[in-house]
Amino acid sequence: MGFGAAPLLIALGVLLTAGIIVVLYWVRPEPQPVVVPSNLIWRRVLDERRRREDFWRWLVSLVIALLAGLAVILAVAQPLPEGAARGGRIVVVMDTAPSMAAALPGGGTRWDQAAEQVRRILTGSSETSEFLLLDTAGDRGGRSFIGRREALEALDGLGPVHGREHRFPDVADLLGSGSGAAPAAEVIFVGDGVYVPEAPEGVERLSVFESAPNAGITAFDVRPLPSDPGRFEAFIEVVRYPAGDDDAGVVVLQIDGAGGASARRTLRPDPGTPLGETVPLTGFVAGPVRAVIAISGEDGLPADDVAHAYIPARNRLRVLLVGGPNPFWEAALRLDPRVSLSVAAPGPDAFADLDSGSLDLVVVDGPPPEAMPAVPVLFAGSGSAAWLPSRLGGEAAGPGDEEGTAVMLPVVRGQAEHPLLRDLNLEDAMARDVAAFDAASLGDRSPWTLLLGDSRLGLLAARESPLRSLAFAFPIARSNLPLQADFPLLLSRALSWLTDVEVRRVGLGQARVAMAAGAVFDADGREVPSRRLGSEISFDASEPSLYYAAGGGREVVVAASLLDRRASDLNQSAWAGEPPASLAPAGTVASALWPILALFALLLIVAEWVAFHRHATV
Amino acid sequence: MSNSQTLFDNDFMERLEYLKLMATRMLPSRHRGEHRARKRGSGIELADYRPYVDGDDTRDVDWKAFLRLDKLVLRIFDEEADLPVYLFVDRSASMAFGSPPKFDFARKMAGALSYIGLMNHDLISIVWYGRKIDGWMAPKRGRNQIFRAFRFLDAGDTGGATSLAACFRTFFGSRRKRGLAVVLSDLMDEEDLLGAFDACRYQKHDMFVVQVLTPEELDPALPDEALLTDSEDGSERRVRVTPRLLDRYQTALAEHQQKVEEYCSRYGFGFCVANSGEPFEDAVMAIFKTDRFIR
Numbered sequence: 001m002g003f004g005a006a007p008l009l010i011a012l013g014v015l016l017t018a019g020i021i022v023v024l025y026w027v028r029p030e031p032q033p034v035v036v037p038s039n040l041i042w043r044r045v046l047d048e049r050r051r052r053e054d055f056w057r058w059l060v061s062l063v064i065a066l067l068a069g070l071a072v073i074l075a076v077a078q079p080l081p082e083g084a085a086r087g088g089r090i091v092v093v094m095d096t097a098p099s100m101a102a103a104l105p106g107g108g109t110r111w112d113q114a115a116e117q118v119r120r121i122l123t124g125s126s127e128t129s130e131f132l133l134l135d136t137a138g139d140r141g142g143r144s145f146i147g148r149r150e151a152l153e154a155l156d157g158l159g160p161v162h163g164r165e166h167r168f169p170d171v172a173d174l175l176g177s178g179s180g181a182a183p184a185a186e187v188i189f190v191g192d193g194v195y196v197p198e199a200p201e202g203v204e205r206l207s208v209f210e211s212a213p214n215a216g217i218t219a220f221d222v223r224p225l226p227s228d229p230g231r232f233e234a235f236i237e238v239v240r241y242p243a244g245d246d247d248a249g250v251v252v253l254q255i256d257g258a259g260g261a262s263a264r265r266t267l268r269p270d271p272g273t274p275l276g277e278t279v280p281l282t283g284f285v286a287g288p289v290r291a292v293i294a295i296s297g298e299d300g301l302p303a304d305d306v307a308h309a310y311i312p313a314r315n316r317l318r319v320l321l322v323g324g325p326n327p328f329w330e331a332a333l334r335l336d337p338r339v340s341l342s343v344a345a346p347g348p349d350a351f352a353d354l355d356s357g358s359l360d361l362v363v364v365d366g367p368p369p370e371a372m373p374a375v376p377v378l379f380a381g382s383g384s385a386a387w388l389p390s391r392l393g394g395e396a397a398g399p400g401d402e403e404g405t406a407v408m409l410p411v412v413r414g415q416a417e418h419p420l421l422r423d424l425n426l427e428d429a430m431a432r433d434v435a436a437f438d439a440a441s442l443g444d445r446s447p448w449t450l451l452l453g454d455s456r457l458g459l460l461a462a463r464e465s466p467l468r469s470l471a472f473a474f475p476i477a478r479s480n481l482p483l484q485a486d487f488p489l490l491l492s493r494a495l496s497w498l499t500d501v502e503v504r505r506v507g508l509g510q511a512r513v514a515m516a517a518g519a520v521f522d523a524d525g526r527e528v529p530s531r532r533l534g535s536e537i538s539f540d541a542s543e544p545s546l547y548y549a550a551g552g553g554r555e556v557v558v559a560a561s562l563l564d565r566r567a568s569d570l571n572q573s574a575w576a577g578e579p580p581a582s583l584a585p586a587g588t589v590a591s592a593l594w595p596i597l598a599l600f601a602l603l604l605i606v607a608e609w610v611a612f613h614r615h616a617t618v
Numbered sequence: 619m620s621n622s623q624t625l626f627d628n629d630f631m632e633r634l635e636y637l638k639l640m641a642t643r644m645l646p647s648r649h650r651g652e653h654r655a656r657k658r659g660s661g662i663e664l665a666d667y668r669p670y671v672d673g674d675d676t677r678d679v680d681w682k683a684f685l686r687l688d689k690l691v692l693r694i695f696d697e698e699a700d701l702p703v704y705l706f707v708d709r710s711a712s713m714a715f716g717s718p719p720k721f722d723f724a725r726k727m728a729g730a731l732s733y734i735g736l737m738n739h740d741l742i743s744i745v746w747y748g749r750k751i752d753g754w755m756a757p758k759r760g761r762n763q764i765f766r767a768f769r770f771l772d773a774g775d776t777g778g779a780t781s782l783a784a785c786f787r788t789f790f791g792s793r794r795k796r797g798l799a800v801v802l803s804d805l806m807d808e809e810d811l812l813g814a815f816d817a818c819r820y821q822k823h824d825m826f827v828v829q830v831l832t833p834e835e836l837d838p839a840l841p842d843e844a845l846l847t848d849s850e851d852g853s854e855r856r857v858r859v860t861p862r863l864l865d866r867y868q869t870a871l872a873e874h875q876q877k878v879e880e881y882c883s884r885y886g887f888g889f890c891v892a893n894s895g896e897p898f899e900d901a902v903m904a905i906f907k908t909d910r911f912i913r
Contacts (some may be wrong), residue, residue, distance in 0.1 A: 031843040031856050037712035037720075037835060038806030039848040039855050044870045045863065046855055 007128070013076030017069040020605070064608045071601035075594040088186065089130045089145055091171055092118050093203075094158055095191025096135040098508070098567035101160040102192070102212045102300040105243075111160050113208040114190040117581065118155055121188065122148050132185070133158070136166040136196050162303075162542060162562060163509025166195040171203075195566070197574030206581040209573045213243035215251050215295045216304030216568030218274055220561055221505070222281065222289050222311055224496070226423045226489070230314050232281045236291055236307070238267055239274045239568055243300075252294045255279055257311065258287025267293075274565065286313035288523065288546045288557075303508060304568045306544040307561035312500035316340055318358065319495075322350045323365025323381065328477050332491060333363065339495065360499045365475070372469070376498040380472040382435060388471055389437035389448045389461050406430045407474075409452045409459055409481070418451060420462065420470075420493050424486045426452075431479030437461055437471070465514045465535070466552050468498050503557045511541035511558055518551015520558075625722055626729055626768040633899045634733050640903060666694040668886065673820065701797040701824070702741035702757050704789075705731060707771075708803030708830075710748045710780035711849045716832030716894045723894035723901075724802040724830050725771045730902045731800060732767040736760060741797070744770055747785035748778040754789075779850040780807045783814035790821045798824045805829045805878060806850075812881050819885055826888035827878060828905065833895040838867060 036042065100111040122131060130145035133154045146154065171187050189199040192209040199205050219237035224230070238251050253265040261284040269275035281289070289309045299305060317336075321329055321343045333339050344350040346366035354362060354373045364379045372387035384391055409429040411421055437458030442450045448471070452460035459473045481487055504513060513520075513536060520528040520539045523546045530539035530549075541547055541560035549556040562568070670679055670690035683691040705728045713721035728744060735742045741757040744767060755770045782803065799818050805811060805827070818825050840846075840859045847854050857863065875891060882889040888908050892901035 031845040032841040033845045033847060034840055035847045035849055037715040037804060037832070037849050039846055039851075039853055040806045040808060041835075041867060041870050041874060042846055042855050042857065043853075044874070045866045046857060048866065048870070 010073070010077040013073050016076070017072040020072065021065050021069055060611070061608065064604050064611070068601045068604035068608065071597045071604065075597035075601065089132070090121070090125060091132045091134065091185050091187040092121065092151075093169060093171070093187065093189045093191075093199075094118065094133065094135045094155075095166070095189070095196055096137045096158060096161045097166040097191070097195030098160050098162050098303070098562065098564065099192055099194035099301075099570050099573075100208075101303060102214070102570045103298065103302070104210050104212060105298065106210075110192050110208045110210070113580070114192075114206075115155060115158075117190050117206050117208065118188075119152065122151050122155070134169045134171070135161070136168060136191070137161040137164040138167070138169055161509060162564070162567070163507040168196050168199055168203075171200070193573040193575030194570065205575075207575045207578050208580055209575045209578070210580055211243050211571045211576065212300030213241065213295070213297055214300035214304070214568055214570045215240040215269075215293055216301060216565075217291060217293055217307040217561065218304070218563055218565040218568055219276070220291050220307035220309055220563060222309035223419075223422075224493075232284060232311050234263075234279045234281055234289065234291065234309065235276065236279065237274045237276045238269050238293055239565060240269045240271055240295065241300075241569055241571055242271050243571070250296060253277065253279075253291065254294075255281070255289060255291045257281065257284035257289045259285050261285065272569070281311065284311055286311045300570045301562075301568060303544060304562040304564070307563060308544060308546045308559040309505070310501070310503045310546060310557045310559055312496070312503065314338065314496075317360045317495060317499055318342070320344055320354070320359055320362045321365065322346055322362060326365050326477070328482065329363060329365050329380075332482065332488075335488065336492060336495060361495065372467075374467075376467050377469040377471075378494060378498060379470065380474075380476045382475065389446065389458060389473075390441050391473070392436050392438050392457070405434075406432055407434045407436075407457065407459065409479070410454060412450045412453060415449075415451050418462075419497050420490065421451060424490055426481075426484060426486065426490075429479065429481050429484050431459065431474040431481065433478040434459065434474040436473045462497075464502070466516065466554060468502070470494055470498060501555055501557055503559060505559045505561070505563075506541060507564060508542050508544065508560055508562050509540075510538055511547065511560060512536045512538045513549045513556050513558060515549055515551050515554060515556060518549050518554070521548045521550070523547070624768070624772050625725055626772065630726065630729070633897075634730055637730055637899050637902055638734060638737060640906070664693055664695055667691050668694060671884070702743060702795050703731070703735050704794075704797055704799045704823075705742065705744045706747055706782075706785065706789075706799060706801045706803070707744065707774065708748070708780060708782075708801075709746045709752060709774055709776050709778075710806075711777055712780065712804055712806050713830070714776040715849065716834065718894060719776070720804055720830045720832055720894045721774070721776050723892065723898055724828075725774060726898040727802055727828065727830075727892065727902055727905075728800075729768055729771050730898065731905075732771075733764055734902075736764050736767065741795075742767060745785070745789060746774055747780075747782065747789075749781045749784060751785050751788050752778075757795075781809050781814075782807050782811060783809050783817065786814045786817040790817055790823070794821065794823075796822045796824075798826065801825065801827045802830060803828075804831055804835070805874070808851075811878065815881055815885075815887070819887075824887070825882070825885075826905065826908075827882055827890075828901070829875060829878070829889070829891045830894055831891060833893060836871070836893060838864060 094114060100109070100114060102110050104110060104113065125148065129148065131148065131151035132145050133151050135158055168189065187203045188206060189203050190206045190208060193207060216239055217236060218239050219235065221235045222232050223235070224232055234255055236253065238253065240249065240251055242249070249268050249271070251267045251269060253267055255263045261281070263279050263281065265277060265279060267275055267277060287310070289311055291307045293305050315338070317338045317340065319333055319339050319341050321333065321341060323329065323346055330341065330343065333341050351362070351369040351373055354375055359375045361376050361378065362373050364377060364381045366381040367383040368379055368381060368385040368388055370385055379388065407430060409426055409431060411426060415421060434457070436453065437450070439450055439453055439456050439458040442448045442458055442461055447463040447465060448461040449463065450458050450461050461471045463469050476482060512533065515537050516535055517532065518537055520530045520537065522528050528539045528547060530537045537549060539547065541558065544561050547558040547560060549558060667680065667683070668691070670692045674692050678692050678694070680691045680693045683689070707724050707728050709721060713719065713724065716723070732742045732744065736759065739759055741759045742763070743755060743757040745754040746752040755767060758766060780803070782801065815825065840857070842859055844857050844859055845854055846857060879889045881887070888905070890904055890908060892904070
């Protein structure tokens with residue numbers, strides 16, 4: 001049997017009870033002194049009486065006092081009946097998957113239900129119990145056993161986590177057994193069985209799963225029209241999971257943009273089948289775009305009903321071309337109506353005084369500057385610099401005939417969906433006089449990412465930070481790239497990609513932005529707490545919204561949306577056929593009985609008083 | 619007890635005259651000692667039989683009766699002798715209780731017995747005792763010794779504990795003429811009371827025991843919660859007085875008295891209980907009426 005009350009409270013109760021018993025004897029009237037000739041006869045009477053009646057009277061008195069004391073102690077200590085109380089070491093694993101945020105038909109969420117379950121387990125356990133609170137995200141639970149109060153505080157700090165892999169933690173390893181043997185603690189898993197369908201053998205499972213209807217956005221993107229980078233369209237994917245047959249199957253989509261622009265669609269996705277929809281954002285101006293869906297009935301997961309995106313601005317671009325006379329570059333750049341071009345001869349002074357306030361982009365068609373300019377760079381010259389990708393040796397550039405070796409420009413695998421290359425046809429593109437970048441040096445540890453080339457030859461590389469840049473490994477004029485039909489589109493995209501505000505789409509949860517230093521603001525301009533993690537900054541993006549990260553002359557728009565088909569499928573639970581665990585009784589049995597116990601103790605005290613005055617007790 | 623006023627005033631003397639008249643009728647008048655002990659004396663007149671007990675002189679066993687009855691029976695002869703009367707008056711602290719005090723009551727009884735004895739030319743000796751013999755009046759005979767006895771009794775005072783055994787061992791340790799020992803006491807003696815009687819009995823003395831108790835001792839009236847303090851040794855006992863407890867007290871007192879009475883009856887001694895709340899002459903008459911005192 002455990003006790004619901006704190007040890008200090010129990011000790012106080014014991015002292016109080018002892019005090020009551022002592023007072024019971026103190027409050028009895030003092031005997032009246034009587035001088036008698038001799039106690040001889042009285043001694044014989046009392047000795048005889050003590051041998052006989054006094055034993056029973058003493059026993060009755062003792063029993064009454066003990067019962068009264070026990071009742072008081074029980075009333076104070078709140079004992080926990082066997083079976084209703086848990087004790088010892090208890091490991092509670094909380095399912096913190098996104099599906100736990102599902103709203104229940106009866107009100108509240110699965111997480112609320114789970115937290116209440118755990119709260120009752122904690123409060124219903126003995127005072128000496130120890131708890132280890134873990135979550136399925138693996139990084140927010142504790143690492144050691146703690147007391148009840150600390151566990152309750154830790155529970156308040158938990159909640160559904162987005163953007164993480166959820167799995168049942170290795171409890172045996174945490175408990176130190178490590179051998180797979182049964183851990184020396186009671187393990188309880190509270191969840192809905194959606195993300196973490198199974199628990200190890202021996203783990204008590206408390207299900208909070210209840211099916212809930214839901215409709216969610218599983219994909220949302222705003223992208224320029226391939227034919228006109230100045231215009232945008234939105235692609236949205238909607239999925240619907242009805243809970244019953246009375247569902248109308250209608251999902252209303254509303255897309256809102258800056259300046260009051262909006263678009264509305266009525267969609268009828270089949271249950272459980274994603275429905276893609278492309279919506280031209282005609283009339284939408286640069287700025288945030290928000291998509292919201294609504295269904296006729298209750299929606300289980302509000303987080304997937306909203307998705308955010310951002311339309312970059314299309315302002316006039318101030319471009320500096322650094323190179324020798326190059327009519328090709330000048331003509332190509334001047335063809336873009338957004339470009340305001342200026343030309344500078346190559347030389348040490350060409351890159352002096354470059355800053356983002358007077359220039360948006362510099363195109364280098366000659367030797368690169370030693371230091372990376374303070375504005376985005378489109379490099380298509382020769383020579384090397386520390387900030388550029390390293391080049392291979394001369395023999396790799398191709399045979400040394402007069403025309404030079406023609407090298408095809410294949411799109412590096414996995415980069416076909418890069419904003420620069422998406423839907424472009426570069427199958428016939430080739431180049432000569434290639435001073436190829438070392439493809440092997442581009443990758444995880446390099447800021448440059450290879451877009452065109454193969455595993456050895458790097459022909460086009462792009463970097464994101466600290467400023468976006470593009471670097472061709474060959475002169476544009478020595479390739480047939482300008483002759484390709486999609487070259488104007490490639491150049492236009494390159495100008496946009498290099499100069500547009502950077503937009504990153506992230507899921508809900510902890511978001512990371514490649515930015516050495518900076519601050520993060522929400523859509524209302526309030527700064528969001530963030531922290532540096534190496535060359536990145538991390539912040540909490542648990543709510544679907546747009547965030548703005550700014551620092552080092554860069555601005556990154558972060559569109560945080562759930563966009564998780566698994567999270568939206570709230571009812572895909574392995575425990576769907578099981579009834580949800582009933583809530584443990586609040587508090588303890590004894591805590592509800594304490595007034596009765598206290599009354600019982602009072603009655604016993606009165607009985608003792610009456611019995612004493614009737615000489616039934618001593 | 620106050621000594622400023624004598625116990626033996628005119629009223630007492632008048633009562634003694636009444637007692638003398640009554641005693642004259644009850645006691646045979648002889649110039650020799652009037653008391654005849656139920657001990658084997660020097661006489662030849664067979665007075666009675668009684669069962670043989672350890673310590674009896676086997677010369678007095680009736681062997682013919684033994685052959686007939688297969689029981690040892692002792693023949694008792696009257697001793698026609700001048701036997702002294704020893705009055706042992708308990709002067710312990712417990713005797714100071716009561717209204718009148720038991721001590722005064724006992725002294726009056728002793729005075730009355732002395733008066734009657736001296737009037738009948740008996741040898742009268744009075745002994746104060748507590749834990750030891752605190753004083754005694756040597757045996758006196760003759761009517762002219764009455765006031766000497768009264769003065770001796772008047773001078774007595776209470777105090778201390780009681781030990782009749784120590785007293786008897788001291789008193790009968792010396793050579794004493796065989797006689798009648800009259801004990802006037804409340805018999806609240808922690809020590810071996812019957813052992814004390816044995817000391818007297820072994821010396822062939824006759825004995826009469828008068829237990830003087832107050833009405834409060836016979837029928838206690840105590841508060842519900844009482845802390846009883848012994849007047850002699852100061853010991854305390856806490857009691858919760860209930861009717862049942864009082865019944866047990868009465869029973870224990872009766873057992874105490876019965877034990878003494880059985881002893882006395884067994885050896886032919888006299889025993890009676892005197893209530894100090896009643897007139898002392900009634901107690902004296904009650905003594906005379908017992909066939910254990912007067913033969």
